[in-house]
Amino acid sequence: MEMNHSRKTIKENKETSKGTAVVIGGGLVGALCVCILASRGYTVTMYEKRSDLRKSAFTRGRSINLALSHRGRKALKLIGLETKVLEGAIPMKGRLLHCKRGNTAAVLYDPVNKQNIYSVGRNYLNQVLLDAAEKYEGTTLLFSHKLQSVNLMENTITLWNEKTNENITVTADLIIGADGAFSCMRNYMQKQLLFSYSQKYIEHGYLELSIPRERGDKMEKNHLHIWPRGTFMMIALPNQDGSWTVTLFMPFEKFHSLTTQAELLTFFSDIFPDSLDLIGKKELVETYFSNEPSPLLSVKCSQFHMGDKFLIIGDAAHAMVPFYGQGMNAGFEDCAYLNKILDQTKDNIKDAIEIFTKTRKDDVHVICDLALYNYTEMCDLVTTRTFKIRKCIDNILLKLMPDTWMPLYHSVSFSHMRYRDCIENRHWQDWILKNVKFACFILLFMILIAIIWEYLSDAIFEQNISYESTVIKQCSLRNQ
Numbered sequence: 001m002e003m004n005h006s007r008k009t010i011k012e013n014k015e016t017s018k019g020t021a022v023v024i025g026g027g028l029v030g031a032l033c034v035c036i037l038a039s040r041g042y043t044v045t046m047y048e049k050r051s052d053l054r055k056s057a058f059t060r061g062r063s064i065n066l067a068l069s070h071r072g073r074k075a076l077k078l079i080g081l082e083t084k085v086l087e088g089a090i091p092m093k094g095r096l097l098h099c100k101r102g103n104t105a106a107v108l109y110d111p112v113n114k115q116n117i118y119s120v121g122r123n124y125l126n127q128v129l130l131d132a133a134e135k136y137e138g139t140t141l142l143f144s145h146k147l148q149s150v151n152l153m154e155n156t157i158t159l160w161n162e163k164t165n166e167n168i169t170v171t172a173d174l175i176i177g178a179d180g181a182f183s184c185m186r187n188y189m190q191k192q193l194l195f196s197y198s199q200k201y202i203e204h205g206y207l208e209l210s211i212p213r214e215r216g217d218k219m220e221k222n223h224l225h226i227w228p229r230g231t232f233m234m235i236a237l238p239n240q241d242g243s244w245t246v247t248l249f250m251p252f253e254k255f256h257s258l259t260t261q262a263e264l265l266t267f268f269s270d271i272f273p274d275s276l277d278l279i280g281k282k283e284l285v286e287t288y289f290s291n292e293p294s295p296l297l298s299v300k301c302s303q304f305h306m307g308d309k310f311l312i313i314g315d316a317a318h319a320m321v322p323f324y325g326q327g328m329n330a331g332f333e334d335c336a337y338l339n340k341i342l343d344q345t346k347d348n349i350k351d352a353i354e355i356f357t358k359t360r361k362d363d364v365h366v367i368c369d370l371a372l373y374n375y376t377e378m379c380d381l382v383t384t385r386t387f388k389i390r391k392c393i394d395n396i397l398l399k400l401m402p403d404t405w406m407p408l409y410h411s412v413s414f415s416h417m418r419y420r421d422c423i424e425n426r427h428w429q430d431w432i433l434k435n436v437k438f439a440c441f442i443l444l445f446m447i448l449i450a451i452i453w454e455y456l457s458d459a460i461f462e463q464n465i466s467y468e469s470t471v472i473k474q475c476s477l478r479n480q
């Protein structure tokens, strides 16, 4: 197993192990994947380029909290962590929309079955997963190890140990890249024939602000707050300590146009007036000018596996913009799905990873597209009458036909329906509503015609009668 450079071996428990696995990346998806493979009986080694977040001081990074929904929960449940994670999470029952004048309106996610999504701290979740991964027999978590290169011909990977400044080259029966949106493993796979790949940056970036604990109780709890402003928006998710993480999504152009304190404060008091005192003027200025807005990208690949042991999952395989709150959930679902296929193939890794590509690709492409679409919904559509009417119709039909009529948001966030089926489901619902609308229009038209006909025939009848009576009168006069 050991190849060259320093002597690093992946220990394998020969009696019980189903085989060896390497997971690159100890982020949310990588850590969960380690747990799932270890729970199946694999001997797993995880390599993470950063130091152990459980031992390091807090570093500012990507989104402090995330929305966890059914797909993610199901995967956590597989390894018995759902309850523990939810204990440290805050339920969010709906969106609370803030309009410019400061009034708010709540829109529940699921008024029929009262289901919630959950705001969970990224670091907390990652810690829970790493702690759990470490407890499995046969797992080794190695931090400060950065994947440097992948030799797809020889089935090996080379990592750089930052602490010893050494390179190690290793192999395993299954090598998984969970190394995020800028995946090194994917970079190597991309260079192979027939591997298609697309990466799209949107013109909007995001910046994280915060509402401190002291002022957090002024925000209505148990909601995901949104300040929709047409082409951009701001959102806030609750944290366990009573504070809120506020994320401003806006075109980079707009971010860069606010260059002075005065411009920034005027912009906030014009556009998000009710948030200004909550965030605090001083804190806003400080955070805004000491941080650059981060980019948002969407990544699609034509395949996720290579050869008979390499597989990419999570953001490495399908990074998406965060507007459906599904990036992590989809990554967690990848792990649960891999587990299912390994069951089906009786741990035949070659078959399992091939099936993974074949059957998962359409689903994750759909959710990448839906995530892009949802930005328009959150920024703009949520405030429109058509959106409110559609939501109302969807809720009525969901209540009347819970097994037949599942609205799109519902199927994505509160079900395990394949993402591909969620969108197909929406298409036939749109088709039905369009045709019902058309049928109603035709019916109204016919009713209108009937009324006009009735009116006209009455008028003609009366005219006939008066004509007839005139004729009769004239006849009787002539007879006299």
Ligand SMILES: Cc1cc2nc3c(=O)[nH]c(=O)nc-3n(C[C@H](O)[C@H](O)[C@H](O)COP(=O)(O)OP(=O)(O)OC[C@H]3O[C@@H](n4cnc5c(N)ncnc54)[C@H](O)[C@@H]3O)c2cc1C
Pocket: 024, 025, 026, 027, 028, 029, 030, 047, 048, 049, 050, 062, 063, 065, 066, 067, 068, 145, 146, 147, 148, 178, 179, 180, 181, 182, 183, 184, 206, 247, 313, 314, 315, 316, 322, 324, 325, 326, 327, 328, 329, 330, 331
């Ligand atoms: C603003 C924002 C808000 C979001 N909100 C939500 C939400 O509400 N709900 C949701 O489901 N998703 C959300 N997401 C998406 C979610 O953050 C990602 O989908 C999720 O973090 C993906 O996890 P991952 O483990 O695949 O990748 P990452 O979290 O990026 O982890 C990758 C890990 O690999 C390590 N790594 C990278 N390169 C190497 C290397 N060469 N060698 C070794 N290790 C390496 C990194 O250090 C990192 O620890 C959001 C994203 C953003 C940007």
